[in-house]
Amino acid sequence: MITIDEFPGRAITIDGKDFLYFGGTSYLGLQTDTDFQKLFIKNIKKYGTSYSASRKSNIRISIFDKAESYLSNTVGSESCITMSSGYLAGQLVCDYFSKADYKLYYAPNTHSALLRGKQEVYQNWKQLETDILKHQGEKQVIFLDSIDFNGSNYPGYKPLQKLALENIILVIDDSHGIGITGENGGGSFSYLQSLQPKELIVTCSLGKGFGIQAGAIFGRQSIIENLKETQFFGGSSPATPAALATLIDAHSIFLCKRDLLNRNTALFLKNLANPLFFSASERHPTFSFKNEQLATLLEENGILVTNFRYPTEVDDLMSRIVLSSSHEKEDILKLCKILNTLSIYNTQ
Known part of the structure; x- marks a missing residue:
């Protein structure tokens, strides 16, 4: 574990040594962007x-x-509510469907934001499909993450296309997609709606793609109104108004940052000698790997990446390279050069 005293941007200095940082979830690099900060400070004053x-x-x-x-228009949903965090948004929806008359299914790699208690998360889609068929006729809800860091879901959601979605309620956590994927950063809502599920609800954090501390839930107006009437929503402190105002004011910044992120991702892929070493979702700036030694070798060469057990100390190690809009061209070329010279990377 490494402890620092300020928000990590593209570079970090630890004990006098400089590192390039390719980790975290600040995909658009907004938290340290001067123009974005000015808007946020202006709205805090108001x-x-x-x-x-x-x-x-x-x-x-x-x-x-x-x-x-603004969020509904961006995503393409009828309605939306905001919460103080993406985790709380997920918990509100999970709590809403945690009733005896709903049969709940948790797809592989579902984030803990959508879990209540000790629900079983399926290890593979084949078993989930089998159980769905066994319980046809019941009120079924499937929970899953849009970005599972294995490339299984976004952008094509092939596992879902095998199911009779007209009978299934979909609850999707799009925390790693909203703000950076889809048209104008709208994430996966519009595409998932085209699959015509019985009901579609999308939850997300707004801290990853939009750089503010808040969460959101998208869906039909009727379901959103039902969620608003719950004790869970009424009893929760809301998102900070200054953050939500900045979300609207920073629209042009998001456009520029998203374009830069796409160019950085393309540059990385163009200069990799062995891109198949990583698990990745198409057009997403994260590249996961399972070889624990790689993170150590990168650190020895001045590169820090995401590398820790998540969400608890007993869970699997989460290791991935994360690109952001804050990275400069030279940063990415340096990372590729180091990777391409490592034997552990080129022999797998």
């Missing part, structure tokens, strides 16, 4: 640093409705 009241309060701030309308 809306304050936080908002601790319930969304059900008799005094309400209009920015919530404005931001939710």
Whole structure:
């Protein structure tokens, strides 16, 4: 474990040694972007640093409705609600469907944000498909992540195309897709809707692709209104208004940063000698690997990547290279050069 005293950008200095950082989830590099920070500070002066009241309060701030309308238009959904985090957004939806008359299925690699208690997460799609068929006629809900870091779901969602989705409610965590994938950063909602499930609900964190501390839920207006009427929603502190206002104000920044991220990803792939070494989703800036020695070798060469057990210390090691908009061309070329010279990378 490495402890630092400030937000990690493209580079980190540890004990006097400089490292390039290819980890985390700040895909657009917004947290350290000067123009983005100026917008955030301006909105803090208007809306304050936080908002601790319930969304059900008799005094309400209009920015919530404005931001939710902006997000709905971006994603292509009828409606949207925001929460203080993506995890809380996922838990609200999970709690809503955790009733005796719903049969819940958790696809391989489903994030813990969509889990309540000790539900079984399927190890493979084949068994999940078999169990779905066994329980046809029941009210079925499938939970899964859009980006599972193995390339199984996004962008084509091939496992879902084998199912009779007209009878199935889909709950998708798009935390690693929203803001950076889909048209205008709208993520996977529109594509998933084209598969015509019985019901589609998408949850996400807005901290990864949009750089603000908040979460969101997308779906039909009727289901969103039902979620708003729950104790879970009414009793929760909302997202910070200043963050939601910045989400709207930074639209042009998102466009530029997303274009830069796409170019950085293309540059990385173009200069890799062995791209098949990694598990990756098409057009996504993350590249997972299972060889534990690679992270150590990269660190010895001045490169730090994501490399820790998640979500608990007893879970599998999560190792991946993460590109961001903050990386410069020379950073990416240096990373590729180091990778291409490592025998452990070129022999697998």
